[in-house]
Amino acid sequence: MSESSYSLLGLWPIINRWKKLVGSALILALVVSIIVALSLPNIYKSTAVFFPTNPQTTDPDRIATEGSKLELGGRTEDLDRIITIGESQPVAELLIRRFRLHAHYGTGQPGTDLADDAALREFSSNLGIVHNERDAIELTFQDRDKQLAARIANTLVQVIDSINQQLTLENRRNVLGLYQQRYQFLSSEFERSRQQLLRARRRYGIYGLEQQSRYLAREIIKVETELRTAEGSGADARTVAGLRRALRGLTEAEQGNVINLEDYTRGVDSLNLFTSRMTNLQERLVRARGDYETADIALKGKLSSLYLVQKAYPATKKSKPVRWLIVAGSVFLTLALSVVVITLLELWRRTRRPQAPAGL
Missing domain, CATH: 1.10.287 (Helix Hairpins)
Structure with a gap:
């Protein structure tokens, strides 16, 4: 016996027989997805762009003895250091406390493990620090409040700058002591x-x-x-x-x-x-x-260790959600699942249908 062949055109009769069920599922998916999409809050994104400077050019020993000037640091170690500082947990906790994000995210009272962990995860999911193709660093923060997103992004740049300076501050003080001696x-x-x-x-x-x-x-x-x-x-x-x-x-x-x-x-x-x-x-x-x-x-x-190209400004339009994409995706996914389900039902019915006796 030859095996049965299947094609997309062969599914049309099946869909036609189950059109009421498929149509009801699509209408339900459309209505639910519209309600869900409209209920989602607008998320705004603010981005700051900056270059890290070479920390050696801000050391007083080189400034004094060599007369060096501030140099942009496109070195891998400078970029990795800045990104590591920005994504570190102490920096995140500092920003969470400063802007009282426990209440803003609705995670509960600060000081409890569950509330702190939830606020930290929410903050980390909203933060993005990447090294772009121009050897600059793009720091992005997103939030429902566009003003808050811009303030957090700019504050985070300042905190990164401060911590990055602290890494060489003790050495610079030692150098100053040597000059004094x-x-x-x-x-x-x-x-x-x-x-x-x-x-x-x-x-x-x-x-x-x-x-x-x-x-x-x-x-x-x-x-x-x-x-x-x-x-x-x-x-x-x-x-x-x-x-x-x-x-x-x-x-x-x-x-x-x-x-x-x-x-x-x-x-x-x-x-x-x-x-x-x-x-x-x-x-x-x-x-x-x-x-x-x-x-x-x-x-x-206190020379800045960062060269700020663009500070973060409040966004003029939302970055997400893309509501039409949510609705279209939900409807398409429902259609695909409906086709799979009714196809399986048809196959199950065929296997359950009794075979006609031979010779009749």
């Missing part, structure tokens, strides 16, 4: 070097290098010339001895002269060393002071 160290070293320079001036009697060098050279030449003249002219021994003592006083430190060539030479070497040291410390001190002030301003300024 470096400035204090250089300041104390500068003061110590200045005191050493003053002591060297008092010890060697050097207060003006150029004037004293001219004076010392002039006096040495003058005394030496007088000594040679006295020796050549046959002056008395006491005069010659006095000129020799005067010359030794100008050239030897042991003679006790405040200004003498030996101390002056050693003093010049020491003063040059201390002066170079002080000049270097002064330059480093000025630079360290500027770095510290820049880092302090950067830390107190």
